[in-house]
Amino acid sequence: MQGWSNDDVRRMRAFPLRVSTLACVVLSLSAVLGQTTPVRAAPDSHLPEILAYIHNGWDSLTRSTSSCSGISDPKLSGAPLLYLPAGFNEPIEVEKMQRECGVKVAYLPQVIDKAGTAESDLIDPPGLLYLQNKYVVPGGRFNEMYGWDSYFIIRGLLRDGRVELARGVVENFFFEIEHYGAVLNANRTYYLTRSQPPFLSSMVVAVHEAQKAKGQNDQAWLEKAYSYVKRDHDMWTRDPHLAGSTGLSRYYDFGDGPAMEALQDENDIYRQVAAYFVVHPAVPPLHAEESDVSPGRPSGQAYSVRVCSAGASQSSCEPARLIKLKPDYYKGDRSMRESGFDISFRFGPYGAATHHYAPVCLNSLLFKTELDLEEMSRLLGKHSDAEQWQKLAEARKLSVQKYFWDEQQGCCKTSCGTGRSARNTML
Numbered sequence: 206m207q208g209w210s211n212d213d214v215r216r217m218r219a220f221p222l223r224v225s226t227l228a229c230v231v232l233s234l235s236a237v238l239g240q241t242t243p244v245r246a247a248p249d250s251h252l253p254e255i256l257a258y259i260h261n262g263w264d265s266l267t268r269s270t271s272s273c274s275g276i277s278d279p280k281l282s283g284a285p286l287l288y289l290p291a292g293f294n295e296p297i298e299v300e301k302m303q304r305e306c307g308v309k310v311a312y313l314p315q316v317i318d319k320a321g322t323a324e325s326d327l328i329d330p331p332g333l334l335y336l337q338n339k340y341v342v343p344g345g346r347f348n349e350m351y352g353w354d355s356y357f358i359i360r361g362l363l364r365d366g367r368v369e370l371a372r373g374v375v376e377n378f379f380f381e382i383e384h385y386g387a388v389l390n391a392n393r394t395y396y397l398t399r400s401q402p403p404f405l406s407s408m409v410v411a412v413h414e415a416q417k418a419k420g421q422n423d424q425a426w427l428e429k430a431y432s433y434v435k436r437d438h439d440m441w442t443r444d445p446h447l448a449g450s451t452g453l454s455r456y457y458d459f460g461d462g463p464a465m466e467a468l469q470d471e472n473d474i475y476r477q478v479a480a481y482f483v484v485h486p487a488v489p490p491l492h493a494e495e496s497d498v499s500p501g502r503p504s505g506q507a508y509s510v511r512v513c514s515a516g517a518s519q520s521s522c523e524p525a526r527l528i529k530l531k532p533d534y535y536k537g538d539r540s541m542r543e544s545g546f547d548i549s550f551r552f553g554p555y556g557a558a559t560h561h562y563a564p565v566c567l568n569s570l571l572f573k574t575e576l577d578l579e580e581m582s583r584l585l586g587k588h589s590d591a592e593q594w595q596k597l598a599e600a601r602k603l604s605v606q607k608y609f610w611d612e613q614q615g616c617c618k619t620s621c622g623t624g625r626s627a628r629n630t631m632l
Contacts, residue, residue, distance in 0.1 A: 260365055268348050269339045271298035273306035276333060278348050284309050286332030288394055290384035291316045320387035320440050321459040323397040331465060334392040337380050338373030349391035350377055352401025353545050359408050363415045375408045379433045387440055390543060398460030399543040403441055403570050406434045406577035424585065431581045438574050448563035452604040454571055457560050458539030461532060463505045474548065478555050479508045479530055505530050536560055565609050565617055572601045
């Protein structure tokens with residue numbers, strides 16, 4: 206088990222492999238998240254150049270909501286707009302940006318203390334959400350700090366010795382929980398309705414271990430981190446993120462209607478989806494419906510269905526009806542984006558049934574979160590807390606085995622229906 210820590214081995218031994226989730230999920234998860242020993246690649250004369258490229262690349266991908274260069278977005282027209290939390294004192298750097306580069310600054314209309322309380326549809330126009338520290342984006346076209354992308358970015362930063370930058374990214378997530386209610390999909394106003402896969406505990410553990418390796422056993426920081434990881438875990442383990450009575454969790458976006466980023470940055474995706482469900486009416490449930498939508502509820506564009514002779518011009522077509530995608534489709538679409546599997550068919554065509562599944566990936570991450578919280582509790586001397594986290598992890602393990610383990614196939618199903626759907630996809 207080269208490359209795994211003693212804690213990883215201890216966690217593996219807690220599960221009998223013959224019937225365990227580890228057989229198909231947690232082993233691979235531990236291998237990825239717990240890998241500490243570098244993989245030895247074959248000698249390559251270009252390796253120094255590659256390592257130098259990676260080392261220098263961090264700076265070109267680093268952004269800040271306190272700098273003019275970091276806040277401008279080539280994907281959007283108009284002056285950059287930055288939102289501060291309600292009641293938050295305007296930082297000097299932000300005040301300076303307004304003078305030097307025409308950044309517009311506004312305050313969110315309400316204090317947000319937990320996920321689902323922000324009315325993001327009322328925040329118009331949308332804009333970037335302020336964060337205190339620098340962060341690294343997943344690609345040059347972005348200027349937002351993304352949720353689960355940042356875990357893998359942090360692993361790279363730590364491997365390259367950029368511990369302070371990695372710690373700053375983690376503390377940005379603490380800031381999001383404190384002022385925006387959750388670890389967000391990304392720091393934009395229209396992402397206030399959803400989170401992303403729960404990697405926060407893994408980020409905290411990775412940074413804390415990197416600090417200890419440098420002789421900095423910062424217990425005060427670990428104590429602060431522990432409180433925020435608990436709050437993140439709490440969001441995933443209460444309604445509406447609970448998957449029925451299974452004891453498991455699901456992805457669920459608090460918003461309704463079309464996702465804002467899809468309207469801005471994805472060419473006619475909803476028209477493509479509507480066309481798919483018109484052509485595949487047997488795919489349950491049918492998401493195309495007549496264009497009568499409850500007043501006051503966000504709804505997408507209406508599309509016309511026409512009957513045409515093959516090869517004929519549009520003038521020869523007869524209009525058949527208008528259709529719209531159902532509100533339940535948009536809920537699934539938004540929840541798919543919280544899962545990070547966008548856009549895919551992992552939870553049904555176009556992810557339309559995402560919120561009707563209890564995914565093994567999400568629940569494996571929550572299982573690891575509970576083990577991480579147990580370990581953090583012990584390091585902080587919170588032994589009663591540690592026992593409680595151990596019990597929660599054990600209960601989740603049993604639920605995962607009950608609903609996901611397939612004895613005949615000898616592996617785990619990737620998801621189970623939360624009531625309306627019983628479809629399962631084999632891993």
